[in-house]
Amino acid sequence: MEVKDMEINKKCEKCSNTKLKFSTRQMRSGDEGQMTFFHCPVCSHTFTEN
Numbered sequence: 001m002e003v004k005d006m007e008i009n010k011k012c013e014k015c016s017n018t019k020l021k022f023s024t025r026q027m028r029s030g031d032e033g034q035m036t037f038f039h040c041p042v043c044s045h046t047f048t049e050n
């Protein structure tokens with residue numbers, strides 16, 4: 001699956017970094033719709049939001 005990483009001004013939950021990478025993925029089934037993946041390049045924390 002192709003993922004495009006972009007930068008966003010959002011604070012990491014684990015450290016004070018405020019520039020996270022994020023990418024979106026379209027879910028093909030169910031009611032999920034679009035999921036957003038956030039990744040902190042400083043502490044490698046990764047989390048998702050719907």
Ligand SMILES: [Zn+2]
Nearest residue numbers: 012015040043
């Ligand atoms: Zn972090």
